[in-house]
Amino acid sequence: MTALLLLLTLSLGVGASDAPTPLDEPPLTAPVTDAAALELLTEQVSDGLRCPTCQGLSVNDSPAEGARAMKSRIRELVAQGYTKEQIDDYFVDRYGTWVLLSPPAEGRHWAVWLAPVGFLLVGGAVAGGFMRARKTGAGAETASVEPEELDELEPWRQRILAELERP
Amino acid sequence: MNWKVLAVGALLIIPLVWVLAMGFGKDPRALPNVLEGKQAPGFALQTMDGDRTVDLAELRGKPVVVNFYSSWCVPCAQEHPWLVKVAPAYQARGVTFLGVIYNDEPVKVKAFLRRYGEAYPTLIDPAQRTAMDYGVAGVPETFLIDAEGRIARKFTGPVVPDQFLAALEALL
Numbered sequence: 001m002t003a004l005l006l007l008l009t010l011s012l013g014v015g016a017s018d019a020p021t022p023l024d025e026p027p028l029t030a031p032v033t034d035a036a037a038l039e040l041l042t043e044q045v046s047d048g049l050r051c052p053t054c055q056g057l058s059v060n061d062s063p064a065e066g067a068r069a070m071k072s073r074i075r076e077l078v079a080q081g082y083t084k085e086q087i088d089d090y091f092v093d094r095y096g097t098w099v100l101l102s103p104p105a106e107g108r109h110w111a112v113w114l115a116p117v118g119f120l121l122v123g124g125a126v127a128g129g130f131m132r133a134r135k136t137g138a139g140a141e142t143a144s145v146e147p148e149e150l151d152e153l154e155p156w157r158q159r160i161l162a163e164l165e166r167p
Numbered sequence: 168m169n170w171k172v173l174a175v176g177a178l179l180i181i182p183l184v185w186v187l188a189m190g191f192g193k194d195p196r197a198l199p200n201v202l203e204g205k206q207a208p209g210f211a212l213q214t215m216d217g218d219r220t221v222d223l224a225e226l227r228g229k230p231v232v233v234n235f236y237s238s239w240c241v242p243c244a245q246e247h248p249w250l251v252k253v254a255p256a257y258q259a260r261g262v263t264f265l266g267v268i269y270n271d272e273p274v275k276v277k278a279f280l281r282r283y284g285e286a287y288p289t290l291i292d293p294a295q296r297t298a299m300d301y302g303v304a305g306v307p308e309t310f311l312i313d314a315e316g317r318i319a320r321k322f323t324g325p326v327v328p329d330q331f332l333a334a335l336e337a338l339l
Binding site (some may be wrong): 052053065066069070072073092093094095096122127 | 174178179195200201202270295296298300301302303304305327
């Protein structure tokens, strides 16, 4: 199960189709003219896209020239009324799903979302088994103490009790 | 020997080692190539001297080589003289070679060309629009476009001479 999930995870971002690019299509919403709304939407889209020249930074967080150019392009597209999905598609068509910081929850990308649950289940099963074994072991240990051994320990027990009662 | 523990351990560790082995065997900066086989994004860009506009659509019918580069990029300086050397022979056979500036200033690129040679036009890409259309993530990147206007091959980093020539010959 784990191996299968990992195998599926590794194969991400390789797919390619000959579908038309979203920018060949018209924007799905009305143009955004309000400056605050434009900035907010631009940041939302930029937050979800990976800066191609950085290590693990989003387009929004990166000061790199390439990321700034991408953000400027995103702002233009948002202003024209393109949706987040359309803009994501535009970049995915060119850079692959690699460019998305969160892989889409569809098709084989489900592996990325389900793998942590799989690991949690396996980890839980291992931890549960370990605790069960420990509990059984502890019980066996208590049961194995002989009465003679308890007698031997009795003077020590009395001494500890006396120490505790001393003011 | 507790075989159950061994089996669970192997089940967890073997895929992990496999993932790491696969990861270390790859260039972490190499992006998936999703554009090969697709129609090349169109562009109409001005040459650096501003004397004319090159429209990709007008070049249909013959192969086109598009090389994204910068003057500040060391691998670009390594590959450029070789491209300048091989370009004339292929230009004579109908191949169009184009350079596209990536994140650079024309004045610096002109100095670069004086130093490393010039055999084909270099185009200005305002706001890196064309670079983005081609999914360029760094320079140099070189695209071979076939006579039907499809991207036949993409080279990330300096072109590998043998592979480049073989791929170009296949388009002629």
